[in-house]
Amino acid sequence: MTLRLRIIGLVVLFALFLITGFAAIQISQQLETLNTYNAYRVRVGSSAAKTSLEVALAVHQAQHPTEDPLPDFRAELTRLQEGGLFDDATVLSPGGASLAALGTVPGEVVDDARWAPYAVATYSPAQWSYPHVTATAVHVYVPLAAPKSPPRHVIRLTYALANVRQAVSGVYRLSGLLIAGVLGLSVLFAWFLTRAILAPIQELNQATQDIAAGNLALKVHVDTGDELGALADTFNQMTDALVMLRAKAEDANPLTRLPGNRVIREEIERRITAQSPFVAVYADLDNFKAFNDYYGIGAGDEAIKLTATLLREALKRHGNPADFLGHEGGDDFVLLTTPEKTEAVTRFICAEFDRRIRTLYKPEDAARGAIAATDREGKVREFPLMTFSLAGVTNVHRPIAAYAEVTGIFSEVKKRAKRMSQEAKASAFALDQRRSDTSREQPPKTEGV
Known part of the structure; x- marks a missing residue:
């Protein structure tokens, strides 16, 4: 088979x-319209029939x-049927x-002996x-x-669905005419393709096979000016996007499937470059090591997954569609939102974390509010239940020019957030609201949740 015939086949298939x-779209739209109409007709017809017949009965x-x-x-019922409120009725x-x-509409056999007593x-x-x-x-x-x-009586109102079949048949007839016309034009169009067009198509076809084999670095060079x-430029952009997607997939945390450090940095730098108002929240679990040592790695993984699920839910419920959530690793997470959404998001996270995390503890440990575990010095002591410390950095009160500034402020505000969590024995959120870098020696203003 020649390449010209293959092109014709591809155009016809397309x-x-x-x-x-x-x-499919036409059928879907027709069915949606008819379903809405039929539902409205059933609702109005049954309501009108019930009201009218009960008045007549009284x-x-x-x-x-x-x-x-x-x-x-x-x-x-005859009067209501003539008004188009239903197609048939049986007492x-x-x-x-x-x-x-x-008996005006030929009907099917209906199990009235089942449905009437149930009604x-x-x-x-x-x-x-x-x-x-x-x-x-x-x-x-x-x-x-x-x-x-x-x-003492049950009225069965019948609404025929013949209008659905008629609508689908009409779409099929229209599709048949379109198939005949489009196929004819497609064959003519494909037949008159020149060799100047065939060569680039062959190159694109070969490039597609190479990319499917894993060569995402491939670039196609088609300088036709048309x-x-x-299409070749778009193809190259697609390969660049595939490279980025693969890199993000390789960077994702294997436990939570959330983006890792590289993508987190890119997202923060993108917001810095765009100079759009943002709040970056660094989230860190308190007393996680003690929990992990006491209950085991499996329970620690469940705590991490519970935390990731909670953060996703918080952004979905109270954040923006463009908000971001990343997992640096271990029990460290980073989320990005906008200033007006920050309070609702962090308040939900703190309240829900303190409630949900208790389900991972034994009932007696949850009731006591602590577990006995070995600290980093090898001594056994009591550790409180896990809490969540959230440290927020924003560019609302002062400009931020680099990712390093964000991480530097993070480290300061995180200490304050952890102190708040320890003092309150509950999850807390601290937001840096200083106006300039000259006030670095002053403690950051905080918002406790």
């Missing part, structure tokens, strides 16, 4: 793919208490026996509609009850 996607009992209300039901006994039916048994003024969906229709069971009396040249 056209089919586009048409298939178009058809009037009938007041005027003809000894007579059968079925004729009145049939007349009222059932509480046991599911058919008492009267309009009566679970009926309440707040729950009176019981839909049952089949392949061809929606059946809604509506119990009818006089005031302060149990339901769309193919632009």
